[in-house]
Amino acid sequence: MCACSSPLSAVLAVTLLLLSSVDANAVVELKNHHKKCDLYDGSWVFDKSYPLYDVEKCPLILQQFSCMRNGRPDRRYQKYRWQPKNCNLPRWDGREFGRRVRGKRIMFVGDSIGLNQWESLGCMIRAAYPRAPYSSAKTALLSTILFPKLNITLMYMRNARRHDIATEKAAKVLKLNSVAASANQWLHADILIFNTWHWWLHTGT
Numbered sequence: 001m002c003a004c005s006s007p008l009s010a011v012l013a014v015t016l017l018l019l020s021s022v023d024a025n026a027v028v029e030l031k032n033h034h035k036k037c038d039l040y041d042g043s044w045v046f047d048k049s050y051p052l053y054d055v056e057k058c059p060l061i062l063q064q065f066s067c068m069r070n071g072r073p074d075r076r077y078q079k080y081r082w083q084p085k086n087c088n089l090p091r092w093d094g095r096e097f098g099r100r101v102r103g104k105r106i107m108f109v110g111d112s113i114g115l116n117q118w119e120s121l122g123c124m125i126r127a128a129y130p131r132a133p134y135s136s137a138k139t140a141l142l143s144t145i146l147f148p149k150l151n152i153t154l155m156y157m158r159n160a161r162r163h164d165i166a167t168e169k170a171a172k173v174l175k176l177n178s179v180a181a182s183a184n185q186w187l188h189a190d191i192l193i194f195n196t197w198h199w200w201l202h203t204g205t
Contacts, residue, residue: 037087044080051078052092053127060122060136060145065115094128098150107155107186110195117193118143118156125152142185157185 055061055078056068063069082089106121108114122145126134134147145154159182164175186192 037084039084039087039089041086042082042084045083046076046079047081048079050081052094053123055123058119058123058126060119060126062115062119065119092124094124098125098128098152101152101191103151104190105153105155105188106191106193107157107189108193108195109157109159109182109186111158111160113195114193115143115156115158117195118145118154122154125150125154155189159185 055066068075108118108121122134125147126132129147129150132147132149134145136143136145138144141158143156143158147153164178164181166173166175
């Protein structure tokens with residue numbers, strides 16, 4: 001079973017990055033001027049202009065994350081975008097995003113959800129700059145995609161829990177109030193994107 005990769009997983013997070021760098025009122029179109037825009041209150045809506053990139057043509061997508069390469073026949077699931085209730089988000093503009101994050105190091109921290117988002121963002125940048133050279137590398141738990149001419153670095157760190165784990169009396173103990181050990185690996189990043197893994201599925205955590 002593959003975890004289907006699509007731009008949808010990264011669109012919301014990346015659009016928020018765009019909004020965070022400018023006056024939100026100048027970018028978000030309010031549907032009702034008497035209401036506030038809650039970017040997280042909305043739904044996925046069908047949009048025939050999507051997807052933002054061709055998954056089958058992006059070499060950054062791992063085999064297990066490409067449903068088309070694994071035989072999935074339909075494409076409709078790729079044609080959805082996030083629509084807040086009281087406002088309209090701007091359409092993803094890869095060129096504008098590239099300009100705003102030039103010189104930045106963007107790091108995704110988490111499990112396979114973060115990995116999927118990291119791959120998708122790399123593909124979205126490639127679609128916006130199809131002739132821009134790039135390189136990818138992996139060392140231990142850190143994977144990197146570098147666009148040297150754009151001066152953009154995308155990083156993914158495999159870290160499913162993020163908090164510290166200590167050994168006490170021959171047992172492993174979760175230090176839920178401490179991230180010091182992991183955080184040392186994030187300090188060089190300009191933008192951090194976390195995913196919460198599957199903790200919300202389990203009781204007692």
